[in-house]
Amino acid sequence: MSIASMKKVVKRYGDFTALDHLDMEINEGEIFGLLGPNGAGKSTSIRSLCGLIGIDSGEITVFGQRQDVNNVKIRQKMGIVTQEITVFSDLSAEANLRYFGSLYGLRGRELNENVARVLKFIGLTEHKNKRPGKFSGGMQRRLNIGCALVHRPKLLIMDEPTVGIDPQSRNHILESVKQIAAEGTTVIYTTHYMEEVQAICNRISIMDTGRVIADGTIDELVGRISHEDTIRLTAAMPSDALTEDIKAISGIKNVAVSGNEYTITSGADSGNLNRIMEIAMRHGGVSNIHSDKPNLEDVFLTLTGKKLRDEE
Amino acid sequence: MSISIIKHYLFRSMSDKFGLIIQVIAPILIASVMTSIGHNSAEGYGHLVDGHDMIATGNFLVNMLIFQFMSAGYMSEYIHYDFKSDRRWRLLATPVSLNKYVFSALAACIVYALISGFAVLAFGYFVFNVYMGNIVIIVITLVLTAIFSQLMGMIIGLCTKTASASNALVQVVGWALLIFSGFFIGLNIGVITDFLGTYSPFSLAVDAIFYSGIFTNMDRINDAYRSLGILAGVTVVTAAAAWLVVRSRPV
Numbered sequence: 001m002s003i004a005s006m007k008k009v010v011k012r013y014g015d016f017t018a019l020d021h022l023d024m025e026i027n028e029g030e031i032f033g034l035l036g037p038n039g040a041g042k043s044t045s046i047r048s049l050c051g052l053i054g055i056d057s058g059e060i061t062v063f064g065q066r067q068d069v070n071n072v073k074i075r076q077k078m079g080i081v082t083q084e085i086t087v088f089s090d091l092s093a094e095a096n097l098r099y100f101g102s103l104y105g106l107r108g109r110e111l112n113e114n115v116a117r118v119l120k121f122i123g124l125t126e127h128k129n130k131r132p133g134k135f136s137g138g139m140q141r142r143l144n145i146g147c148a149l150v151h152r153p154k155l156l157i158m159d160e161p162t163v164g165i166d167p168q169s170r171n172h173i174l175e176s177v178k179q180i181a182a183e184g185t186t187v188i189y190t191t192h193y194m195e196e197v198q199a200i201c202n203r204i205s206i207m208d209t210g211r212v213i214a215d216g217t218i219d220e221l222v223g224r225i226s227h228e229d230t231i232r233l234t235a236a237m238p239s240d241a242l243t244e245d246i247k248a249i250s251g252i253k254n255v256a257v258s259g260n261e262y263t264i265t266s267g268a269d270s271g272n273l274n275r276i277m278e279i280a281m282r283h284g285g286v287s288n289i290h291s292d293k294p295n296l297e298d299v300f301l302t303l304t305g306k307k308l309r310d311e312e
Numbered sequence: 313m314s315i316s317i318i319k320h321y322l323f324r325s326m327s328d329k330f331g332l333i334i335q336v337i338a339p340i341l342i343a344s345v346m347t348s349i350g351h352n353s354a355e356g357y358g359h360l361v362d363g364h365d366m367i368a369t370g371n372f373l374v375n376m377l378i379f380q381f382m383s384a385g386y387m388s389e390y391i392h393y394d395f396k397s398d399r400r401w402r403l404l405a406t407p408v409s410l411n412k413y414v415f416s417a418l419a420a421c422i423v424y425a426l427i428s429g430f431a432v433l434a435f436g437y438f439v440f441n442v443y444m445g446n447i448v449i450i451v452i453t454l455v456l457t458a459i460f461s462q463l464m465g466m467i468i469g470l471c472t473k474t475a476s477a478s479n480a481l482v483q484v485v486g487w488a489l490l491i492f493s494g495f496f497i498g499l500n501i502g503v504i505t506d507f508l509g510t511y512s513p514f515s516l517a518v519d520a521i522f523y524s525g526i527f528t529n530m531d532r533i534n535d536a537y538r539s540l541g542i543l544a545g546v547t548v549v550t551a552a553a554a555w556l557v558v559r560s561r562p563v
Binding site: 090 | 316317323327398399401402404405406407408409
């Protein structure tokens with residue numbers, strides 16, 4: 001059953017079209033991944049879905065109601081985790097949770113119980129009296145998430161909640177998201193980290209330039225390019241000439257270059273690995289070359305001709 | 313307005329130690345020092361009227377008003393920190409309407425300004441035996457200056473791009489209001505300064521209190537009411553201006 005949908009949504013900022021006839025449907029109970037590079041329109045989609053910004057045309061429906069900037073009551077059942085840490089640094093962890101709970105109308109015993117539950121869930125019970133300024137990046141992120149959970153939302157929207165944190169905290173957050181979904185909350189999870197989407201999402205939409213360019217389960221998406229191989233090459237002496245020579249090989253569909261790393265999409269079982277090797281040797285040699293099974297990154301590369309994120 | 317939002321902003325204001333120093337400790341300290349200096353220079357002339365210290369009375373009332381105008385920084389800072397930063401998306405995503413949120417924050421800042429003003433007065437009253445005169449007029453004046461200052465802070469916060477620019481502008485406007493009131497320095501340089509000397513919010517507030525029987529006989533009470541009425545009018549005009557700015561520059 002659909003819990004939220006966006007139909008032919010257009011959002012412009014001056015001459016720039018942030019959302020270009022965007023279509024999206026989120027079903028109850030799923031972890032829906034919204035994957036795309038920086039600037040793809042993920043945050044604009046989220047803000048439109050939450051009714052935080054108006055749209056120029058199209059229709060957004062949440063919980064069966066038409067969403068717009070004046071529909072304040074609908075936000076009662078929604079929780080949002082922003083990309084940025086938005087907790088109050090001058091309040092303790094517990095006071096932050098209490099305040100956000102109160103904004104959603106929680107009072108008295110219900111508020112106390114929910115705050116205690118969330119503190120335990122995000123692992124900050126022992127630190128409840130400390131201010132977020134004294135927390136690590138991962139702890140601040142967890143508190144940021146906790147503030148969106150304290151009112152038990154039916155729909156939780158997480159906009160790149162793991163930006164800039166260590167792998168351990170990231171894993172903790174990903175496990176938490178799975179647990180939240182298991183308890184019945186629908187989750188929309190935006191990220192440009194393919195591994196996160198692969199780890200937790202039931203269904204995925206891939207966005208680029210304000211549009212959904214593909215959607216489905218991971219298997220469905222990868223199945224679209226299973227007739228292709230991804231060859232990764234580290235060239236000793238990268239050059240435009242090398243790129244052009246590789247592109248000229250029959251069956252090569254795409255070549256993406258980042259520094260001395262080449263990501264090449266070729267027809268499956270075309271024998272191009274050896275041909276690429278030979279050409280690269282003529283252009284100064286190869287440090288490393290291997291062929292992979294396609295993954296979501298390759299799906300994105302095949303669909304857009306560019307990498308999902310810049311090297312970090 | 314929402315009680316929980318008002319409580320939230322009150323708590324944040326009160327837990328700001330630097331703000332507490334500026335808003336409460338500084339006026340008390342300045343008024344106390346100026347009173348001591350006044351006592352020394354007034355030696356032999358007497359400064360007690362019916363047992364009340366009139367030098368302290370002037371110093372505490374004037375400093376209480378000066379720092380009311382400077383408290384505009386609270387609202388302007390909250391506009392920047394909460395409504396002009398990434399945090400605004402988080403706050404907008406709650407089921408509280410933006411108007412309700414902003415006006416609750418404004419109410420909290422007004423209450424905090426009032427509390428700090430009363431704290432300065434209470435110190436003066438209990439430590440220096442400051443004469444309160446017509447307490448109703450003092451309270452109304454304090455309420456009006458607190459509302460005016462926070463509305464001014466709101467306008468400045470909405471019209472500036474950064475928190476530091478906003479703070480600087482609050483200081484400039486605050487000091488300009490004080491200096492052009494001509495209360496501290498005689499500025500006989502034309503019609504504008506004459507006008508501001510009578511009708512600037514600071515001048516009106518001082519006149520309302522001083523004419524209410526503190527430094528004058530009760531025969532000037534009508535002048536106090538007149539100043540209070542004009543101050544109320546200025547506050548209403550500022551509120552209308554703030555409303556227009558909110559509408560034209562939505563956060």
